[in-house]
Amino acid sequence: MRLLMRDQNGELSLTKDLFDEIPPYAILSHTWSENVDEEVTFRDIKNGAGSSKSAYRKIEFCAEQARRDGLQYFWVDTCCIDKSTMDEVQASINSMFRWYRDAVQCYVYLSDVSMTAVFSQNGSQADSDQVELSREAVLRGSKWFTRGWTLQELLAPASVQFFSREGLRLGDKVSLEQEIHTITKIPIPALRKTTPFDQFDVDERLRWAEMRRTTREEDWAYCLLGIFGVFMPLNYGEGRDNAIQRLRKEIENTPKPSFSTPILEKFQDKGATLLTSFGDLWDILVSATTGHKKWEVVCILDALDECETSGRNQLIDTLSKFSSRTTTHAPALKFLLTSRPYVDIKRRFRHLECDLPTIHLKGENEEEITKISHEIDMVIRNRVMDISRTLELGLEEQSVLIEELTLGQSRTYLWVHLVFDEIQNGILLTPGKIRSEVRNLPRTVSEAYNRILSKSRDISLTRKLLHIVVAAARPLTLREMALALAIGPEHQSIGDIDLVPEERFRDDIRQLCGLFVVVVDSKVYLLHQTAREFLVSPPSWSSPLGSSTALQWKFSLHPKESHHILAEICILRLSLLDFNLSGLRACADQHQYFATRIFLRYAVQFWADHFREANWNEEDWAVERAISYCRPDMPTSAWFEIYRGLATRNMPGNFTPLLVASYFGLSSIIERLPKKVLKDVDVKDSTYGRSSISWASGEGYGAVVQRLLRGGTVRRLLGAGARINSKDKFGRTPLHWASENGHDTVVKLLLESGADTNVEDDMGRTPLHWASENGHDTVVKLLLESGADTNVKDKFDCTPLYPTSEYGHDTVASENGHDTVVKLLLESGADMNVEDDDSWTSLDRASEISSDTAWSTLRSMQ
Structure with a gap:
């Protein structure tokens, strides 16, 4: 496939025909103009023409919307397919479903829908029921819902957003779900993709296209290929009935997929990159667990608060969307989450609390504390019984052990885990000394952590390993950690480094850190979130002069020192003579290239992040080396071009x-x-x-x-x-x-x-427009204090107040501060009655799309 992008001069250009390593892209769904000569073609783009055609507007819209979504590339069927060659047309039609499925965003451009339609029928004071009915009527009137090709463009992508002819967002497949279902009669599970298409029988899927039309009659069958997962050659001139007959034959001859076949096909399609794609893995989980009505699968996600922040937010947002789509029926896939009640985590789940059961174990009142202590005591008794067999403890010794262990006031499950490891491996329980030995055990988790690390046979190496673990941007593999600990300035190549074999290194880590560090799936982690809190000094903490503490490991790692160590390791890795640009380009399998060059991918991606977070002085050798990495005239700059290929x-x-x-x-x-x-x-x-x-x-x-x-x-x-x-x-x-x-x-x-403050970009937008639209209230306040114009209009005649009202949805406003921005703008003289080029005011927009709070704020200021 070819993708569109803006070239160095801001003009549209096409990439080469891409087969592998296709970058993230957006895709346009639209209806062709009545006059097909007004469509921008492949030849137009190649010749730098077409900008005077009426259809050029929707291509510009797609380019701008993709840019706003952080996407450099986009695809439009009219100009990305060379229709002069039948082979390309045939290959494109057979690939179309997959192209729409793999797009990051799909933008539906409804050229026959105007945002003025709802209010022209009901007036700006319409109640919510009238607005819902009108919105459905307006959408129903769009020919986009009557065309054959747009069916797969609706069903294939994960994210589908709808826009009016003015380029204003109407909603997405989730928020407009009920209207789309009513118009198309497509089952909601199919729209949500929670039920695989092959779970719907053939006739039902054919009925989804029953009322749709295509310009060429055979296309009515060809546009359904992806929905049925079949491929067949095109034969224009055979007529609709013959095309449908061939389609049915292909469907009948397609073997019913086993449970693992779709997953295997996705793996073959994506290769090893599948394992690093959250979206693909999530789709597999949903598909595998919802396609069988007899199953009920419960996924338990424990300690959500211990996940890395960006990954945790991605998971929470995905779970929220999944849950909001399944509240109308009992889902086959369910999730049980546990987490500390951190504010940012609770906020992301807040809108679901009314629909889903939530249990908050505060552990603060006496009753709850007593119950938790009782449960921990039960665990202690059970563990004593288990170890008594291996340690050959008598009944009296067991009784003493239980008595001493249940006396502590700071008992937690983690403390029990750590203490019993020491009992089994660290102390000698003799009948005469059992009570004194047990009383010498750590009484808190912090004491247990400190004792574990104090037993290390190499304190310096242990400290370095812990610095790496706490600062790493992602968990390191055993091979990566082994290299990180071993590499030094004297090494010129990987062959110079004496790397410990993986299995032996796993044992070495246990000898260095005990239970403090664990290895899961060959990746190195801290045992628990509290281990990080124990080690890493908080920003405001400083050790008093002359003070000493029995817990010498507590707060012993300073973040800047940790990043300093890891930055030096990354710089040393980039200095090895085992990679260059020509070698990477010559390698057909990039994943294999990095697999044979341990730690290279990590160093390329994250050395600069660690360097930025560390403190450096004039004598640091790494600074001069880092400067050389920023010089294009030196071989060391090869990392930057490799980074370019990995960057998103x-x-x-x-x-x-x-x-x-x-x-x-x-x-x-x-x-x-x-x-x-x-x-x-x-x-x-x-x-x-x-x-x-x-x-x-x-x-x-x-x-x-x-x-x-x-x-x-x-x-x-x-x-x-x-x-x-x-x-x-x-x-x-x-x-x-x-x-x-x-x-x-x-x-x-x-x-x-x-x-x-009032400089305008090519869209006529000022910094205040952008800050207001994204709900950055502190920035808005700074701009207003510096004289920003609250009533300046962009090219669509929208003032800063307009996008604020448009995007002030309940969930967004509560988190991003849009309602606060509305107040700031109004208090600074923003005119809510200014009309855009469709004669809409900010109040109209807030009433139709935004939150009740934004609308109420605007009304109160009238």
């Missing part, structure tokens, strides 16, 4: 030391760059036209922005204010990017340095 976010199109250091937030490197390099402060990358300060501002790297602005560097080089307001290829300034992403510290720095 936009990256600079060219490579200068200052651009790279700013992109990754490496302020320690910037302050050590030669003065002649700092003169490149105004250089822009070739893809997005963004400068160093633009990249740093967008990522929120305040220290880098401050260094670029320090002492008037920008003003001295370029004249007062010239640099800070320079625009990229989207017409956006550093203040635009910082405002959109909510980096209030950077916004403040830019404003104090003279950034223009």
Whole structure:
């Protein structure tokens, strides 16, 4: 498949025909113009033409929406398929379902639906029932729901968003589920993809397309190929009936898949990358557990709070969507979650608490404490009985052991686990000394942790291993950890490093750290979240001078020191002579390339993150090495191009030391760059036209922005204010990017340095538009205090108040502060009666789409 993207000049261009390693992309679903000559074709794009055609508007819409969703690439059928060759047309039709299925986002552009329709029928004061009825009627009137090809475009993608002809969001497949079901008669489990399509019989699936039409009669059958999971050659001219007959024959000849066949096919399609794709693994879980009505599967997810933050949020959001879709019937797949009641976790589940059972064990009142203590005592008694057989304890010794262990006031399940490990492996229980020995056991989890680590046979190596574990961006494998501990400045290649075999290294870790560190699926983890809390010193903690503590391991690891150690290890790994760009490009299997080069992928992806979080001084050898990694004229820069192939976010199109250091937030490197390099402060990358300060501002790297602005560097080089307001290829300034992403510290720095608050981008949007739309109330307040215009209009005649009202949904508003932004804008003089190019006001938008709070706020200010 080919994908569309904007080239260096902001013009549309096509990628080469891609077969492997297809990047994340968005896909457009639309209906063709009555005059097909108005559609932008493959030849138009190749010739740099087509911008004057009426259909060019929807392609521009798709490009902009994809950019807003962080996607560089997108696909549109009219211009991504070369229809001059029948072979390509045939291959594309047989691949179409898969292309829509694999898209990150599918945008449905309804060219015959206007956002004014609902209110033109009901008025802005319509009650919610009338609005729901009108919205269904307006959608039902769209020809998109009558076309054959759009059926698979509705069913295949995981995320489908609907937009009006003005490019305004109407909702998605989830929020519009009931309307879509009513219009199409497609069962909700099929829309949700909670039930595999092959669980619906053939005739029922054919009925989904019964009222749909295609321009070429044979396409009525061809557009159903993906829904039935079959492939067949096209034969235009055979007629609809013959095409359907061939389709039925292909369906009949397709063997019924076993339970594992779809999973095997996905693995064959994705390869080893399947195991690293959350979305694919989730789809497999849902498909495997919901396709059999006799089954009920309960997944227990214990200690959710111990997950890494971004992964945990992704899991919670997915579980929330899954649960919200299955509240109308008993699902075959259920989840039981346990977690500490952290505020951010509770907030993400808050909207489900009314529909799903929740048990909060506070453990605070006497009754609950007594019950928990009783349960722990039961565990202690049971464990004593178990070990009494192996340790040959008599009844009196068992009784003493139970008595002593149940006396403590700080008993927890984790403490029991740790103490019994020491009883079995660490102390000698003799009849005469059993009571004194047991009384010498740790009385708290912290004491147990400290004793475990104090027994290490190599304190220095243990400390280094723990530094690595707590700072690592992801759990390291045994092979990666073995290399991390062994690598040194003297090594030139992997062959120079004496690596301990994996199985022996597993035993070495146990000897070094005891139970404190565990190995699961060949990956190294801390035993428990409390182990991290025990080791890592909190930000505000400092050891009093002259103080001593019996718990010498508590708060012994400082985060900056941990990142320093891991940064040095990554830099050493990148210095080994076992990789280069030509070697990677020549390798057909990138996964295999990294598998044979231990720790290389981790070092490429995360060295800069660790370097940024550490403190460095002039004598650190790693600083000079890191500077060389930012220079395009040196072989050591090969890592950057490898990183480009692994990255999921936009990256600079060219490579200068200052651009790279700013992109990754490496302020320690910037302050050590030669003065002649700092003169490149105004250089822009070739893809997005963004400068160093633009990249740093967008990522929120305040220290880098401050260094670029320090002492008037920008003003001295370029004249007062010239640099800070320079625009990229989207017409956006550093203040635009910082405002959109909510980096209030950077916004403040830019404003104090003279950034223009009312500068407009190519869409006519100011920083206040972007901050308001995304609910960044602190940024909005800073912009307003600096004179931002509350009533400035963009190209769609929308003011900053308009997108705030549009996106202030209940769940978003409560978390992102949209309702607070509404109040700030109104208090600063925003006019709620300003109309956009469809004659909608902010109050109209809030009434139709937004939260009750936003609408009430606007009403109260009338």
